[in-house]
Amino acid sequence: MTPVPLIEYRDIARRFTTRRGTVTACEHVDLTVNEGEFLAIVGPSGCGKSTLLNMAAGLLQPSAGGVFYRGEKVPEPNTRVGYMTQRDTLLPWRSVEDNVAIALELRGQDRPTRLRTAHEWLHRVGLKGFENAYPAQLSGGMRRRVSMARTLAYEPETILMDEPFGALDAQLRLVMHDELLKLWAATRTTMVFVTHDLTEAITLADRVAVFSARPGRIRAIETVDLPRPRDVFRIRFDPRFGELHDRLWGYLEESVREGVMV
């Protein structure tokens, strides 16, 4: 099966102008995301990983180079991608079910139909019984589940995730990884997952791209040869996992030592 390129970054750079001068978030980035794959981007914080996602979403334009979606320049905004950001973007004045159903609502689906879909997804992420709660009444982990359900419920062609579980504790993250992989296995949506956690990246992804510290460049891209379905709770102890982890950590370590932007 030949991979079909879906998102292509062609020699892109992004610079931001601040009061203290120009900051280069990333430069000379060439990266292709293939249809149906789970790609993880790992790098130290502040290396411009999120910038890449924002560009794929059409929320940000590259300063140089081009970003393409299915061979065409990414539209502003790119409505074919779903975006799950690091911060909560649930609408606090909407109940959980109305949050999950919002994309369907925007598409003009009638309320009973869209709520049925929303309930199905809430059930899948283990939030049955919380349909009428407001986001402020939920724990951080539960809010993440709602965000996940909201992103998956309208079935976007590609899903971008920016450190979606960064704020959760280690055990809860494993649980979320398990759920995410199960949900993903059913849909095989193209995934671009940004994280600073190498273990998380290897656990989830088909391919891992390692980013250097700012200005971000790609240091290495490796294929994760671990069979699916994966047991996220145990896969860390697989020797192949350890090998890959060591190799990728080699690239990442340099970047981290070079100085992480605080």
Next chain:
Amino acid sequence: MTMSPTEAIEAPRIGHDVLASARAEWFKVLAWRVGITVVGLALWETASGRLIKPFWISAPSAIWAQLYAWVESGDLWMHMRITLTETVAGFVLGAVSGIAFGLALGLNKRLAAVLDPFIIAFYSLPKIALAPLFILWFGVGLASKIVLATFVVFFLVFYNTYAGTLAVEQELVDVLRLMGATRWQIVRKVILPSVLLWIFTGMKISVPYALIGAVVGEMMASNKGLGYLIQASAGQYDTSGVFAALFVLMIIATGLHEILKQSERVMLRWKEDST
């Protein structure tokens, strides 16, 4: 998929003892409030005529008598109605126009940029200083007071509404844009609900100002209303009358504030239980 034990929700399981102690605490607070009121009034009553001449501070009993007399004669009701009409009319007109203008500017950056210096200029102006002008233009009747109250409320509500549109979280807007929302859908589903909180704040703080607008207008030129009552009583060196009118004003202001607070609670139900 089931809930993981690590994040089973902590449902608020309030025991009876917790509820009981909360109630006991509330009673204690209430007892203190009643105590302060009683002691304060008693001290006032005692001091009046013994330590300080009633001419300066009147006395609770005298104020009560005055209120009673006004109720009997029907004067109180008439003056109150006038002031309330002016306040409420000014409040409603000011709030509606303030919200409309605030949203218009918030959603139209160019218009906002163009009008910015004018808005700042008018905003900095003490609105009460316009009272003589309005009395000149609209006469000594209700209209001039309504216009003054409207003007004061308008700026407060407008400014809050406008600031609210600027404070809308861009991330929320972006997420909806990616879902394919139209401009109008973003306005309806993100901007308006998040501005609502700011609008309410603006309305809540402007209630006392609406009253100030009405009362100041009455004090300057009128023959009706609580402001007039204060002015007329003071003119006759009737301290009890001044205090009685002030007391009624206080009740009205508190009542208006309470009404708004309750309606806010209904409209912003999602904010409850937030941590």
